[in-house]
Amino acid sequence: MNRTLFLGLILVSFALGCSQVNMGSIGQMAQETFSAARPLSDEEEYYVGRAVAARILSTYPLLENRRLTEYVNFVGKTVALHSDRPVTYGGYHFAILNSNEINAFSCPGGTIFITKGMIHAVRNEDELAAVLTHEVAHINHRDGVSAIQKARLTQVATLIGSQAAQRYTPAQLSQLVGVFEGSVDDVFKTIVVNGYGRSQEYHADESALSFLWRAGYNPSALKDFLERLLSQGQSSGGGIMKTHPATADRIERIKREMPSVNVDAFAFQIRARRFQEALR
């Protein structure tokens, strides 16, 4: 009797042990699938983002306006904290480009640029938040690094595959710098020249609505801003419209995804006032 009990216990113990192994394997498979879609580490994404930012700043000068920069950082960091990826390797940073072009760029890892032209094109804090949240969504989705050609990433994997040391030989370094340069080019061309794919833009709009709602901003601000651009005839031509899909399509999709919210009119006015003060 006792022997049967002991054998039973052994079997139960084994079953438990095996089930943990199996569950672990399933989790591991899921993680590996996710990993395949995210070939760069957060740290590497950060270094690509820094180089992309440096290229943008070699094209557009920064606006030297401490008060407005602080304000844009307050709005941007608020929505970033409500996003799905509130923490990145180097954190979120927001800066204003001294350009009349209506545009905004998100560099991989968390640096976001908005032009002076864009700040003047939005009407209130909620619209500014909507534009910044759309860029935060691109960072959440790692859209920047997804522009890097797969062959380059394979090359990096091959180069570092058997490398135990963290310092490279001159030959390895030279090859890696070449791949790095190509990767930065891929991202720069996508975010500044060609724009992301339609599906990435629609996905960023969709996430932006959710993040705005979580933060307490009015998600309709994204639709209001795009509708105004469309009605003012600024929906075609340069700047953000050159790199984004047709505004009318975006508006239609945004309307379909719009969460229902009760807007606190009093709080909205407070935000609209401080937006005007920051612009002065």
Place this chain on the structure above:
Amino acid sequence: MKTRLLSIISLLIAVSSVSLGAETATVITKENAIRESCRFFSPVRATVHYGDALEIVSQEGDWFRVDFRGVQGCIHKSAIEKKSFSLSNLVGSNKQSTSGQEVALAGKGFNPQVESAYRSQNPQLNFREVNALENYRVPESKLREFIKIGGLNLP
């Protein structure tokens, strides 16, 4: 016979419990905070840096309660990579979890050495201003006040 069976049971239970316990995590951001409560803006108990090892105590939503050199507190899930000690590691599987790969990639690939060489080859690029904007910090207390005054939600 009875003693041998008991020994086998003890061994199996011990091995099973190893796969459940001993969960550690590695910080994957340049710098981060261990906070008193599991929410942003909660007082900071300790500052951690990239590569620091944390002992996971429990999970609370998107946060992990951790122990860092005797200091207990919370850190957001996106700031760490979990590193589970599982049976598959014990039996010699050479497959790694995402966290394992992330940790293995630390300092490899595109790193400060690569950026430095890239900068020397491209002196026209404006890394000086990139550093300046990265060093620009908004005080947490002011950000919290901004959120509250604007009738927004604290994260």
